[in-house]
Every structure is written in structure tokens, then in C-alpha cells.
Ligand SMILES: [Zn+2]
């Protein structure tokens with residue numbers, strides 16, 4: 322008999338040779354129907370793989386990330402089978418699962434190309450093959466046999482892959498009449514795939530090296546239900562409409578200029594205003610939570626980053642040092658604010674009574690990203706972190722974590738992110754020696770994070786072995802309105818920098834101690850956050866944040882002066898209003914205002930001027946009636962208060 326341990330810690334005895342499918346069956350029939358792969362002692366296996374020793378077993382379904390990976394990996398096999406069938410003489414290279422679907426890189430036969438018009442045929446053949454319910458079967462192959470197979474076929478790519486593998490470790494996967502080099506982790510059979518879509522073809526260099534041959538990359542995505550494919554395609558359409566790069570331009574928030582440089586965002590007036598409001602919003606909370614604002618320069622001496630260890634780790638792949646006319650003097654563009662804040666901590670002696678010290682800065686940092694990696698505001702070369710560093714005693718870690726987590730929760734709520742999870746990254750319990758800092762402090766900090774998240778009832782994933790070598794961390798992942806996950810704020814405990822910078826405080830025992838440092842950034846960066854927010858709310862920002870809250874639309878030029886007067890009046894109520902002074906028909910003005918997503922419109926004509934009442938339209942809803950200025954201001958202020966006055 323062997324003992325199987327499941328993720329919840331439950332243990333059960335089985336005959337040796339039991340398969341993950343048998344284990345699923347013994348739990349529930351529903352699970353058995355949905356299980357698509359498994360992990361046994363950390364190795365991905367098929368549901369039919371016999372287990373012959375005591376093992377930790379995780380069963381995966383489509384709902385798990387690992388389940389999707391299995392699904393799409395298996396689909397890549399079918400795609401390869403299809404391409405080989407349609408294009409005899411094609412050379413298969415590699416075909417991994419990716420975040421959304423899978424691809425296969427192929428070397429097309431002389432004179433053949435795959436274009437959009439071929440997708441339908443590929444999809445139809447794919448589904449024809451999938452419906453055969455061919456089982457995926459792994460087999461071991463000797464290196465010599467594997468090489469012979471691909472040498473005979475003239476596939477130099479697979480030969481190169483196999484040459485880098487160790488004899489005895491080489492496995493193939495067969496399904497139907499098709500075989501491919503593979504490490505395993507498959508669906509029970511191809512029949513699980515009920516829908517497929519070929520998304521795209523693109524050029525890709527073999528092994529990503531532009532000196533190598535250019536291959537054809539075929540992208541696809543598959544699903545266990547036809548309905549899910551349809552939903553996915555609708556989501557993609559919606560995502561296109563919400564693309565922050567498109568909305569950023571339409572709403573005149575930010576721009577890029579090749580002349581300024583790639584990956585360096587330019588905030589336009591409306592965007593800068595919005596960003597300032599976000600900063601003020603956060604700063605207000607920070608001041609209440611006991612943070613002090615600091616300001617540090619955009620560059621720092623190379624020595625500073627040698628002390629912090631950043632130069633050794635990232636120096637080569639970063640912006641290169643700036644030389645000055647002085648001999649041997651070098652500066653780096655600031656890649657992070659932490660070293661500067663450590664030096665601020667050091668500027669005077671600290672006692673245990675002074676702690677915690679909390680320094681916050683909207684600090685702009687610069688990191689080199691390859692041009693191919695740049696993407697709108699989410700991947701840039703210069704960005705501003707809503708950064709802060711807390712220096713505290715080990716016994717204060719939990720209290721500080723509570724405060725940070727509450728701040729993050731407040732921020733998410735005020736910005737209408739309702740669906741989020743926290744990932745706790747802890748030490749690898751079997752490998753404790755690779756982490757710096759005392760065992761006692763680690764245990765304390767890890768327990769603190771786990772407790773705080775549990776107390777606040779946040780949905781959590783715990784990852785062992787994912788902590789940085791210098792401390793455990795907590796990441797917040799938000800799901801946007803389209804169900805896409807984005808990583809935002811991070812809270813990171815750090816035992817390393819305080820040591821490197823020789824930070825200390827005098828304890829109640831009169832001896833010198835090293836403080837614990839906590840890095841935290843609820844937004845991550847202003848750039849990334851605004852991008853995520855734009856895509857989440859499709860440009861309809863919460864009322865407190867949106868650039869123009871009200872558009873005043875005079876029905877003719879005659880009322881422009883009245884409109885301007887009204888806009889000044891609204892300003893007294895702290896409302897941001899624009900006046901559409903164009904000589905356009907009011908219908909046109911309404912349509913244009915809808916496009917730029919101003920939440921409220923005030924139509925101004927003879928009747929309104931005479932009665933002193935406002936005719937109010939709400940974005941997406943139409944006419945909501947007439948209001949006095951006081952009533953209208955209260956309407957907006959109540960809406961804003963609902964977002965902002967929820968803090969306990
Ligand atoms: Zn495979």
C-alpha cells in the first residue's frame with residue numbers, strides 16, 4: 322500500500338500502481354469527469370500514470386492554471402498533427418502552451434505559407450482529429466533512436482533539441498498516428514478538446530535568435546466547451562475596445578513620442594491631473610497612516626547600488642552608468658527608491674522608541690526594457706512608484722502589515738476593484754538555508770502575513786518557495802471587469818538591505834539591533850495602475866477621479882456665456898466641468914460627450930436659463946430630470962462619498 326497526500330493535507334492509502342484518475346474517482350465522480358492532469362511529487366503526469374510510491378498528489382481541472390496548461394499543451398500536439406497532415410514536408414520545432422492558448426513553430430516546406438484564409442481548414446481538420454478521442458501515450462526513447470528518427474526526417478531542429486538532452490531522459494508522446502518529442506503532462510484523450518480557434522500566424526526566429534532561420538509561428542487556443550470559445554472571442558473584442566493605449570489617446574491622458582524615446586510616457590494635461598488626483602488620494606491615506614513624505618533624486622552614485630546589490634544583479638541589463646567630466650565618477654539612473662530611503666533612515670541615530678519609521682515617495686525610477694517588451698503604460702522604461710519603506714522592529718511586523726493591507730483594501734474599493742486575491746510567497750520549507758535573516762524572524766513575519774490576510778478574509782493562494790531570498794511577500798492580484806488578472810501592489814519584507822546598509826536602532830536593552838524593512842507599493846506604479854484601471858473601467862473612471870465630471874452643453878452659441886458662468890459656479894462646489902462651446906447641434910454635442918465618457922451632461926437652453934434649473938443627462942442612461950444647482954452638487958457629492966467614505 323502507498324500513502325497519497327492531497328493538497329488539503331488529507332491522506333489515504335491505495336494499492337501501489339493507483340493512477341491519479343483512480344484517486345479522483347475515489348473522491349467523487351464529478352471530479353473524475355473533470356480531472357485532466359495531475360502532479361505527483363511535483364512532476365506533471367497523465368491521469369493514467371501509475372503511482373508506485375508515497376506521494377503528494379494534486380489533481381488539476383480546466384479551472385486550474387496547470388490544468389489549462391495541460392489542455393493547451395495537448396492541443397499543441399494536435400495542431401502539429403494537423404499541420405503535418407495539411408503540409409507534408411513541414412518541419413516541426415517547438416510548441417508550448419502559453420498564457421492564453423498555445424503555439425507551434427514550424428519550418429514550412431519550400432514555397433508554402435500559412436495565411437488567414439487557411440485558418441478555417443486548419444480548425445476543421447483539428448476538430449476532426451480531436452473527435453477521434455485518441456489517447457496520449459508517453460514512451461521512453463533512447464537518444465540514438467530519437468536522433469535517428471529526426472535525422473532520417475531531415476528535421477535539424479528536433480535533432481538540435483535532442484542533442485542537448487541526456488540519454489535516458491528522452492520521452493515521446495504518441496497520439497493517433499502522430500508522435501512528438503515531449504516531456505509529458507497531457508489530457509486523457511483528444512476528445513476533451515471541443516473547440517479550437519487559430520488566432521494568428523507570425524514570424525519567429527528559431528530559439529529567438531535573429532541569426533537563426535525564421536520560422537512560422539501558428540497561434541491557437543482551445544476549450545473544453547464551444548460556449549467558452551465564444552465567450553473568449555467576445556471578451557477579446559471587448560478587450561480591444563478597452564485597450565488602454567487606445568483609450569489613453571481618445572481621452573487625451575497620455576502619449577508617446579519616438580523623438581522623446583521608446584517606453585517613456587508623456588502625461589497630457591488631463592492625464593497629469595488624473596494622476597495627481599490619484600497621488601493626492603493615496604497621500605492623504607498615507608499621512609493618516611503615519612507615513613512621512615520624502616523626495617530623492619533621479620540618479621544615484623554607482624556605489625549606492627553596489628552597496629544595495631542592485632548593480633551586481635541588474636547592472637549589465639540596465640541603463641549604463643552616466644559618466645561626468647570628473648575622472649572615475651559614475652552615476653546610475655535610479656532603478657529603485659529603496660537605497661535612497663535607507664540613507665535617509667541613517668541620517669540620524671534611532672532608538673526602538675522611534676520605530677516604526679515610514680517613508681513614502683512618489684519616486685520615479687528607470688529600468689531598461691528591450692524595445693520588443695515595451696507595451697503602452699504597462700511596460701515602460703521610466704515610471705513612478707507609489708513607493709514607501711517601513712523600518713520597524715521584528716515585533717512590529719504584524720501591526721505594520723495590518724496597516725498596509727488595510728490601505729491596499731481601501732484603495733482597491735475606492736477604485737471599484739471588487740475581485741482580487743492575495744498571493745503569499747513563503748520560504749521553501751525544505752531549503753531554509755538559502756534565505757538570509759534569522760529563522761525566528763522569518764517564522765514571525767510569515768505567520769504575520771498569513772494571519773493578517775486570514776483576519777481580513779481575503780481569498781489567498783500560498784506559494785512555498787516563492788519568497789525572495791531576503792524575505793516573504795504578499796502580492797495583490799486584481800481581476801478586471803473582463804476577468805483578466807493583473808498583479809498590482811506588493812508588500813515585501815526585507816532582511817537584506819538593512820544589513821547591507823548597516824541600519825540600526827538602539828533597543829530597550831541598550832544594544833544595537835537591525836530593523837526590519839518593509840517595501841510596499843499599493844498601485845505598483847502610477848503608469849501600470851492607470852493602464853489597468855483604464856481597461857477595467859473602460860475609461861469610465863470613478864466619479865471622484867474622472868477628468869471632467871460634468872459637460873455643459875449650450876444648445877446654441879447664445880448660451881455660451883451662461884454656460885461659462887455655470888461652470889464657475891460648479892467649481893465652488895468642487896466640481897470639474899467643461900463647456901462645449903462649439904457651434905454644433907446639441908445632439909452632436911451629446912454624442913461626442915458620450916465618447917469621451919464625461920459622466921454628467923447639463924443641457925443649457927432658454928428654459929434652463931429662465932428657470933434656473935439644470936437639465937441633467939447621465940452618461941449611458943440619458944435624461945435623469947431637472948435639478949437645482951444645490952441638488953445636482955449633492956447628487957455628485959453623494960456618489961463620490963459612497964466610494965471614499967467607507968473607511969472604518
Ligand atoms: Zn506533450
Ligand SMILES: [Zn+2]
Pocket residue numbers: 657658659710840841
Ligand atoms: Zn523598495
